[in-house]
Amino acid sequence: MTKPAAAQEFFSSRGDGIAAWRKIADLLEAEIAGGLLQPGSQLPTEVSLAARFSVNRHTVRRSLAELAGKGLVHTSQGRGTFVEATRLAYPIGERTRFSQNMAQEGREPGGTVLDAAEIEADPRLAALLAVPVGSAVLRLHTARLADGVPIAVGHSYFPLPRFAGFDAAYRRHGAVTPSFAACGVSDYKRRETRVSARFASAEEAARLDIAPGRPVMVVDSVNVDLDGVPIQATRGVFAADRAEIVLQS
Numbered sequence: 001m002t003k004p005a006a007a008q009e010f011f012s013s014r015g016d017g018i019a020a021w022r023k024i025a026d027l028l029e030a031e032i033a034g035g036l037l038q039p040g041s042q043l044p045t046e047v048s049l050a051a052r053f054s055v056n057r058h059t060v061r062r063s064l065a066e067l068a069g070k071g072l073v074h075t076s077q078g079r080g081t082f083v084e085a086t087r088l089a090y091p092i093g094e095r096t097r098f099s100q101n102m103a104q105e106g107r108e109p110g111g112t113v114l115d116a117a118e119i120e121a122d123p124r125l126a127a128l129l130a131v132p133v134g135s136a137v138l139r140l141h142t143a144r145l146a147d148g149v150p151i152a153v154g155h156s157y158f159p160l161p162r163f164a165g166f167d168a169a170y171r172r173h174g175a176v177t178p179s180f181a182a183c184g185v186s187d188y189k190r191r192e193t194r195v196s197a198r199f200a201s202a203e204e205a206a207r208l209d210i211a212p213g214r215p216v217m218v219v220d221s222v223n224v225d226l227d228g229v230p231i232q233a234t235r236g237v238f239a240a241d242r243a244e245i246v247l248q249s
Contacts, residue, residue, distance in 0.1 A: 020055050024063040032072055032083055040085040040147075043073065068211040071241035074149070076209055084241055088146065093248030096190045096221070099175045102146050110145035111174040114153070114207075116167035118160065128222055128233040129159050136160040140167055143207060144236075151243055152219075153207045154236035163231070176232075185225055188232075194220040195245055200237070208239045215240040 031037045044052070049060045064081055067073045075081045088105045102109035119139050126133045138158040144151050156176075158166050162183070169179035180188060196218045205212040216237045223232040238245075 021059045021062040025066040037083050041083050043081045074209045089246050090243045091246040091248050092193050107146035112143050115141040129230045150208045152236045152238045156234040188223045191224045192222045
């Protein structure tokens with residue numbers, strides 16, 4: 001069977017001193033850039049790629065790790081390796097809603113609770129939520145998804161007892177707005193947003209399915225009810241390869 005031209009070039013240049021994993025990574029990168037591998041599409045399995053290039057799976061795995069390190073692909077546990085989708089726009093304004101932002105981008109939003117706990121507010125958190133230091137606060141650790149791909153992970157904090165049961169509501173709805181409604185808050189506004197950047201921690205990289213050390217955007221925000229009372233303080237960590245922050249006036 002005749003091999004594709006790119007694969008023929010790969011085989012014909014074996015032995016030129018360039019490591020096989022590097023050549024495979026370069027070829028797959030070219031196929032992504034040239035549109036042969038579309039954004040969001042799944043790559044062939046490691047076994048298939050190993051057979052295509054007549055190498056072992058370790059070599060293929062190193063090639064894929066190189067592409068992941070460049071933010072070109074991501075591996076989802078149990079599902080396979082996918083070309084990164086086109087970076088989505090994430091508007092931040094007076095009314096910032098994750099599910100609405102995803103819907104506007106044509107993506108299916110999702111949210112999961114990773115952990116929930118009652119903690120005491122430290123001085124910084126107390127100031128953000130306008131509560132006394134040591135007050136009971138609900139800490140919610142969540143992951144936000146678009147078409148099943150993790151976009152952001154973060155911690156949100158809600159004053160208690162006002163938002164007792166918010167975690168149960170979030171588990172039911174997978175979104176903040178209906179969970180607020182379940183706690184008697186029909187509408188809310190964004191009071192403050194701060195955006196910074198850094199490299200992902202090992203835990204964040206694992207949660208976001210990105211290579212360790214990839215850049216992330218850190219979004220610190222405070223939401224208030226219509227009386228101006230703080231109801232939520234959040235630190236969200238966004239995969240910089242998958243989203244761009246759009247500040248709306």
